[in-house]
Amino acid sequence: MNFSLSATDFLTILPELILCGMGMVVLLFDLFGSGRNTANLAWLTLLSLLAAGYADITMMGQNLMGFSGTVTADDFSIAFELIFLSVTALTVLLSTRYVHERGMGYGEYYSLLLFATAGMMLMASSLDMLMIFIGLEILSLSSYILCGMLRRDARSNESALKYFLLGAFATGFLLYGMMLLYGATGTIRLREIAEALRHEEVFVNPIAWMGMGMILVGFGFKIALVPFHMWTPDVYEGAPTTVTAFLSSGPKAASFAALIRILVEGLSPMQEQWSQVLWVLAVITMTLGNVVALQQDNIKRMLAYSSIAHAGYILVAVVVGGAEGLGAVVFYALAYTFMNTGAFGVLILTADRGRERLTFEDFRGFGFVSPALGVAMFIFMLSLAGIPLTGGFAGKFQIFKSAIDQGYIWLTVIGMLNSVVSIYYYLRIVVVMYMQPAGDDSLQEPPRASIPLYTAIALAAAGVIYLGIFPSGWIGISLQSVSLLTAGG
Amino acid sequence: MIAEQYLPVLMLIGLALGLGGMFTLLAIMLGPKRPTDVKRMPFESGMPTEGSGFRRYHVRFYLVAMIFLIFDVEVIFLYPWAVQFRNLGLFGFGELMVFLAVLVLGLVYAWKKGALEWE
Numbered sequence: 001m002n003f004s005l006s007a008t009d010f011l012t013i014l015p016e017l018i019l020c021g022m023g024m025v026v027l028l029f030d031l032f033g034s035g036r037n038t039a040n041l042a043w044l045t046l047l048s049l050l051a052a053g054y055a056d057i058t059m060m061g062q063n064l065m066g067f068s069g070t071v072t073a074d075d076f077s078i079a080f081e082l083i084f085l086s087v088t089a090l091t092v093l094l095s096t097r098y099v100h101e102r103g104m105g106y107g108e109y110y111s112l113l114l115f116a117t118a119g120m121m122l123m124a125s126s127l128d129m130l131m132i133f134i135g136l137e138i139l140s141l142s143s144y145i146l147c148g149m150l151r152r153d154a155r156s157n158e159s160a161l162k163y164f165l166l167g168a169f170a171t172g173f174l175l176y177g178m179m180l181l182y183g184a185t186g187t188i189r190l191r192e193i194a195e196a197l198r199h200e201e202v203f204v205n206p207i208a209w210m211g212m213g214m215i216l217v218g219f220g221f222k223i224a225l226v227p228f229h230m231w232t233p234d235v236y237e238g239a240p241t242t243v244t245a246f247l248s249s250g251p252k253a254a255s256f257a258a259l260i261r262i263l264v265e266g267l268s269p270m271q272e273q274w275s276q277v278l279w280v281l282a283v284i285t286m287t288l289g290n291v292v293a294l295q296q297d298n299i300k301r302m303l304a305y306s307s308i309a310h311a312g313y314i315l316v317a318v319v320v321g322g323a324e325g326l327g328a329v330v331f332y333a334l335a336y337t338f339m340n341t342g343a344f345g346v347l348i349l350t351a352d353r354g355r356e357r358l359t360f361e362d363f364r365g366f367g368f369v370s371p372a373l374g375v376a377m378f379i380f381m382l383s384l385a386g387i388p389l390t391g392g393f394a395g396k397f398q399i400f401k402s403a404i405d406q407g408y409i410w411l412t413v414i415g416m417l418n419s420v421v422s423i424y425y426y427l428r429i430v431v432v433m434y435m436q437p438a439g440d441d442s443l444q445e446p447p448r449a450s451i452p453l454y455t456a457i458a459l460a461a462a463g464v465i466y467l468g469i470f471p472s473g474w475i476g477i478s479l480q481s482v483s484l485l486t487a488g489g
Numbered sequence: 490m491i492a493e494q495y496l497p498v499l500m501l502i503g504l505a506l507g508l509g510g511m512f513t514l515l516a517i518m519l520g521p522k523r524p525t526d527v528k529r530m531p532f533e534s535g536m537p538t539e540g541s542g543f544r545r546y547h548v549r550f551y552l553v554a555m556i557f558l559i560f561d562v563e564v565i566f567l568y569p570w571a572v573q574f575r576n577l578g579l580f581g582f583g584e585l586m587v588f589l590a591v592l593v594l595g596l597v598y599a600w601k602k603g604a605l606e607w608e
Contacts, residue, residue, distance in 0.1 A: 005580070024591070024594055027594070027598060028594065028597075031597070031598060031601045031602075032601075
């Protein structure tokens with residue numbers, strides 16, 4: 001047996017290695033550092049994210065392969081890795097004050113964020129079912145703990161336990177599906193699976209079809225597609241708000257990346273069938289997410305259902321497939337990252353001294369109490385609703401344009417109708433902020449200023465507007481990133 | 490197509506179920522039943538039982554159990570490496586040292602956080 005590994009192998013996973021190594025350094029720094037300075041830990045975390053991002057950008061366009069073809073650093077994975085890094089960087093900026101005030105374990109919090117990010121990056125860059133699974137587990141285990149970081153809070157504990165139990169259940173489905181696919185095709189490499197499935201006798205094997213179904217169920221849980229979404233509102237509501245911001249954009253995008261890898265690289269011969277299944281899932285996910293979000297009085301819960309609905313929009317693009325559809329997934333994932341973390345950022349900033357302001361009533365007259373934050377929230381809500389000149393619009397436009405081009409007329413119509421429904425609950429915040437007077441119970445004065453939090457919100461708002469007005473740059477990168485995927489299939 | 494290969498496994502399962510079931514059934518049908526209070530007590534190595542089996546355990550038992558598991562797995566990984574030490578050479582040595590360093594970091598963390606304190 002030959003175990004020699006070359007430098008290329010390690011270069012391929014260099015960003016992941018940086019994050020894992022720095023995660024441990026952050027942990028040690030917290031243990032032995034002077035006086036538990038949270039700000040330093042946050043800076044150290046940001047620094048490692050920047051280093052990983054730099055490593056990613058230098059590798060762009062090289063399509064490195066490592067560890068005998070199980071891991072790759074192609075443009076698809078790098079585009080998604082940059083999205084994950086922005087999610088985590090925004091989350092770290094948003095966490096600085098929240099973590100301190102709520103007394104969450106400092107070193108553990110930041111190092112778990114780094115480990116989770118490394119897991120997401122591994123998911124996006126694996127060409128092998130086992131590596132995808134390992135990445136998913138690194139991510140999941142870290143996020144279970146992150147949900148329960150508020151140890152004295154019963155809701156946070158409930159959230160962690162629920163997420164853990166249902167997550168473990170979903171993992172079981174996923175692993176079962178992978179095992180069945182391995183049983184049918186005799187390999188765990190995605191590209192070899194696709195090759196094996198082109199043979200008639202493998203293609204008609206029911207074991208392979210059961211495998212595909214179970215993998216869809218497993219990822220359905222992880223992405224929170226209806227009808228596998230039951231855990232989402234409770235987990236998102238109970239988890240610390242910073243963790244919710246992270247969970248609703250990062251892991252979701254990572255699961256989409258891994259799902260696309262499996263479906264497009266591994267199960268491409270079955271495309272006709274899985275796209276029909278996903279068609280139905282996309283329709284019910286969009287519809288249920290939007291309709292239930294209408295009735296929520298808690299903004300955090302509303303955003304949880306809205307994230308389900310947005311997963312439905314992204315799924316439309318996966319169904320459409322091809323360079324255009326998959327490029328739209330990459331584009332939308334970044335746009336959603338900015339608008340979603342931004343909206344959560346405003347919620348985090350208004351959470352003062354342990355009291356969180358999460359209901360619509362709390363935001364009465366907020367637009368006049370704090371004009372800058374009001375405008376930021378306004379931008380994020382417009383973008384989530386998909387109003388032109390925002391990143392949300394550019395993303396939805398590409399999804400539905402690719403759907404029409406491929407002849408998915410009904411899917412487009414249903415998606416558009418859903419988009420119209422969603423305007424009601426997004427603009428409800430805007431109406432409350434600007435058209436209702438501040439009550440006794442609502443926020444009376446602007447929240448205490450915090451430079452990292454304002455920076456994060458400003459960055460997110462700038463990102464939303466940039467993607468809305470100049471979408472072509474990121475469209476180019478996202479189309480480039482999926483070109484290899486679609487050319488091979 | 491490969492079903493014949495699994496036939497012995499199936500036979501073994503059948504044999505195990507059949508034999509086990511048969512003994513249990515025979516014991517139920519043929520065995521005399523004269524229960525007394527002493528006989529019906531749960532058997533705890535001869536000690537008289539006390540209290541209910543369902544009670545809350547202190548969390549430190551779980552901590553110790555987890556730390557034990559981590560280092561147990563570590564030793565399991567060391568065995569195959571030790572057997573193949575010569576073949577794996579310097580590279581294998583380096584890999585294992587990285588692995589051990591990560592685990593030592595875990596030990597330092599657990600120690601510093603007081604997971605090893607019993608009182």
